[in-house]
Amino acid sequence: MDRVVTGQVKGVLARFDDPGSLHKAAVKIREAGFSKFDCHSPFPIHGMDAAMGLKRSPLGWIVGLAAIVGTTSALALQWWTSSVDYPLVISGKPFFSFQAYVPVTFALGVLLSAFAALIAMLALNGLPRLFHPVFYSRQFEKVTDDAFFVSIEAEDPLFEVDKTRAFLEAIGGKNVEVLQKS
Amino acid sequence: MSTTTREITGLPEGEAPLLGGHQTFTGITAKISGIIERRTPPVWYLAFGAALSLFLVLVGSIGYLLYEGTGIWGLNNPVGWGWAIINFVWWVGIGHAGTLISAILFLLRQRWRTSINRFAEAMTLFAISCALIFPAIHVGRMWVVYWVFPIPNQMSMWPNFRSPLLWDVFAVSTYFTASLLFWYTGLIPDLATLRDRASKKIKKIIFGIFAVGWRGGNRQWKHYELAYLILAGISTPLVLSVHSVVSTDFAVSIIPGWHTTIFPPYFVAGAIFSGFAMVITLTVIARKIFGIEDLITVDHLEKMNKVILLTGSMVGYAYGMEFFIAWYSGNIYEQFAFLNRAFGPYAWAYWIMVSCNVAVPQLFWFRKLRTSIPVMFVASILINIGMWFERFVIVVTSLSRDFLPSAWDYYSPTIWDISTFVGSFGLFFTLFLLFIRFLPMISMAEVKTVLPQADPHHHAAARAVEGNRHG
Numbered sequence: 021m022d023r024v025v026t027g028q029v030k031g032v033l034a035r036f037d038d039p040g041s042l043h044k045a046a047v048k049i050r051e052a053g054f055s056k057f058d059c060h061s062p063f064p065i066h067g068m069d070a071a072m073g074l075k076r077s078p079l080g081w082i083v084g085l086a087a088i089v090g091t092t093s094a095l096a097l098q099w100w101t102s103s104v105d106y107p108l109v110i111s112g113k114p115f116f117s118f119q120a121y122v123p124v125t126f127a128l129g130v131l132l133s134a135f136a137a138l139i140a141m142l143a144l145n146g147l148p149r150l151f152h153p154v155f156y157s158r159q160f161e162k163v164t165d166d167a168f169f170v171s172i173e174a175e176d177p178l179f180e181v182d183k184t185r186a187f188l189e190a191i192g193g194k195n196v197e198v199l200q201k202s
Numbered sequence: 203m204s205t206t207t208r209e210i211t212g213l214p215e216g217e218a219p220l221l222g223g224h225q226t227f228t229g230i231t232a233k234i235s236g237i238i239e240r241r242t243p244p245v246w247y248l249a250f251g252a253a254l255s256l257f258l259v260l261v262g263s264i265g266y267l268l269y270e271g272t273g274i275w276g277l278n279n280p281v282g283w284g285w286a287i288i289n290f291v292w293w294v295g296i297g298h299a300g301t302l303i304s305a306i307l308f309l310l311r312q313r314w315r316t317s318i319n320r321f322a323e324a325m326t327l328f329a330i331s332c333a334l335i336f337p338a339i340h341v342g343r344m345w346v347v348y349w350v351f352p353i354p355n356q357m358s359m360w361p362n363f364r365s366p367l368l369w370d371v372f373a374v375s376t377y378f379t380a381s382l383l384f385w386y387t388g389l390i391p392d393l394a395t396l397r398d399r400a401s402k403k404i405k406k407i408i409f410g411i412f413a414v415g416w417r418g419g420n421r422q423w424k425h426y427e428l429a430y431l432i433l434a435g436i437s438t439p440l441v442l443s444v445h446s447v448v449s450t451d452f453a454v455s456i457i458p459g460w461h462t463t464i465f466p467p468y469f470v471a472g473a474i475f476s477g478f479a480m481v482i483t484l485t486v487i488a489r490k491i492f493g494i495e496d497l498i499t500v501d502h503l504e505k506m507n508k509v510i511l512l513t514g515s516m517v518g519y520a521y522g523m524e525f526f527i528a529w530y531s532g533n534i535y536e537q538f539a540f541l542n543r544a545f546g547p548y549a550w551a552y553w554i555m556v557s558c559n560v561a562v563p564q565l566f567w568f569r570k571l572r573t574s575i576p577v578m579f580v581a582s583i584l585i586n587i588g589m590w591f592e593r594f595v596i597v598v599t600s601l602s603r604d605f606l607p608s609a610w611d612y613y614s615p616t617i618w619d620i621s622t623f624v625g626s627f628g629l630f631f632t633l634f635l636l637f638i639r640f641l642p643m644i645s646m647a648e649v650k651t652v653l654p655q656a657d658p659h660h661h662a663a664a665r666a667v668e669g670n671r672h673g
Contacts, residue, residue, distance in 0.1 A: 039657065046420075060419050061418055062391075063651045064426070069420065074421065083432050097352060106359060123373060128372065131376040135379075137432045145421070152417055161399075163398070166226070
């Protein structure tokens with residue numbers, strides 16, 4: 021990774037007053053053709069995915085896969101230990117009595133799915149990532165309190181510092197700030 | 203556009219607002235973070251000292267148990283399951299309310315849950331921690347307790363997957379882990395709030411690490427919200443499955459009074475019943491001490507009391523149905539087991555159970571009583587006493603009068619049974635006090651979403667409503 025140079029522009033940040041104006045800004049930014057931007061808020065805002073033009077998260081498929089792996093491996097474990105590796109007759113039940121194996125199969129399916137849900141969510145979000153250019157901004161600390169921000173990253177093909185700044189100001193952004201190491 | 207503020211905030215007509223007072227986003231942040239940021243109140247130290255002392259009682263009791271063996275308990279032949287199993291079932295049951303609130307009420311879009319879910323989930327985790335201790339120490343040789351897991355060993359033996367006791371190991375440990383992951387997922391945005399507000403560097407680093415660099419971008423919220431929904435979805439069957447599996451510990455055996463098919467639903471209803479009672483006990487104290495009556499309102503408490511009334515009535519129905527089935531079965535041994543419960547040597551325990559679990563919740567038919575803080579506080583404690591006695595009645599009455607009258611014996615606990623149980627409260631309250639001191643006890647990010655101004659169309663709609671009113 022490149023060394024961060026003081027003064028190198030990483031993006032532009034603008035503040036908006038409320039969820040409504042953030043929502044409207046997201047629509048305008050998407051219509052202007054930006055792709056590497058994000059709308060930051062203290063809580064999820066209803067309808068924001070559509071406004072930003074985001075696709076549905078693939079997380080459900082990942083967790084579904086984990087559930088299948090969890091249940092099949094649990095069943096395989098119980099079958100192999102009780103019928104192949106060390107078969108024991110317990111109360112005259114068959115070696116592979118699947119009815120008795122349901123609770124453990126279910127539990128391990130849930131267990132693996134729960135891990136998958138959290139880990140895949142973090143992975144899809146690129147977390148843990150303790151530092152990000154938006155944290156160069158002092159005002160960004162309020163994003164987890166009551167402030168709403170838009171950030172456009174310098175990597176966006178349409179990004180040009182002055183033009184992007186002016187654009188964000190034009191669509192109602194306040195305290196527009198260039199993200200760079202000071 | 204013919205939307206009303208009611209529709210936008212997701213509240214049915216005629217329903218009171220979810221939060222009291224005039225709330226703002228930053229007001230909520232300040233209120234909840236403020237509790238952990240201000241100086242530790244002296245009363246916290248007092249409470250923590252008391253809880254820690256009780257916890258030491260638990261450590262001492264377990265230490266002596268390891269040294270001497272389960273003979274220090276009141277167990278005898280035929281009563282091989284005493285207080286340890288009763289306490290296990292009781293604590294696991296208490297945990298169920300947290301999962302019901304966090305998972306089932308989330309899927310049912312009961313938005314009032316946002317004020318109490320963090321609190322209830324924490325209670326779940328700590329209750330399961332207490333519960334897990336008891337079967338672990340009850341095995342006697344605690345140092346080989348890992349034999350319950352399928353770990354390859356020098357004896358090349360495997361656990362018996364056809365035993366309900368082993369199902370329990372998997373059900374309860376999965377329950378704990380899934381609840382922990384769910385709880386942590388919910389905490390991430392709030393940990394980021396604490397990170398951003400922290401004034402000391404060390405706090406910023408610690409909260410920063412646990413907040414994993416959360417920056418509240420909608421690209422993150424998109425995955426986050428789905429992860430939360432999925433975790434709620436997979437925790438929902440756990441509410442029903444965990445206590446059902448616990449009940450099979452009894453129902454799969456052939457002891458009269460245990461071998462009944464009503465056990466799984468009856469245990470689940472009882473679990474939710476006692477769990478909600480515990481949530482009431484704890485929230486009534488916490489909202490008063492921390493001045494969060496506007497966030498956890500009497501309306502929240504009333505809704506929980508309605509759940510208590512419902513589940514309490516289900517438990518009462520199950521008590522009646524057990525007697526009916528015993529009579530209807532025509533089996534004299536089954537009939538004896540139940541007559542012995544109500545009129546035998548443990549009749550005192552049975553009638554404590556009936557009065558606390560069946561009679562007490564009936565108070566909540568009256569609105570005045572279910573919105574009265576003193577009434578619900580006392581009732582919630584009585585209910586948990588009743589639910590403890592329910593497990594006592596199930597475990598002890600059936601075992602102490604087993605198959606041959608020559609084998610019968612009366613069971614009573616020793617000081618060590620009592621000290622271990624009392625000590626488990628020490629563990630519970632130690633963990634709980636640490637939680638309310640260092641972590642936000644109400645989910646800030648979630649509570650903000652139920653404010654009317656959180657909706658992006660709020661202003662337009664509010665104006666439309668105003669217009670209609672004047673027009």
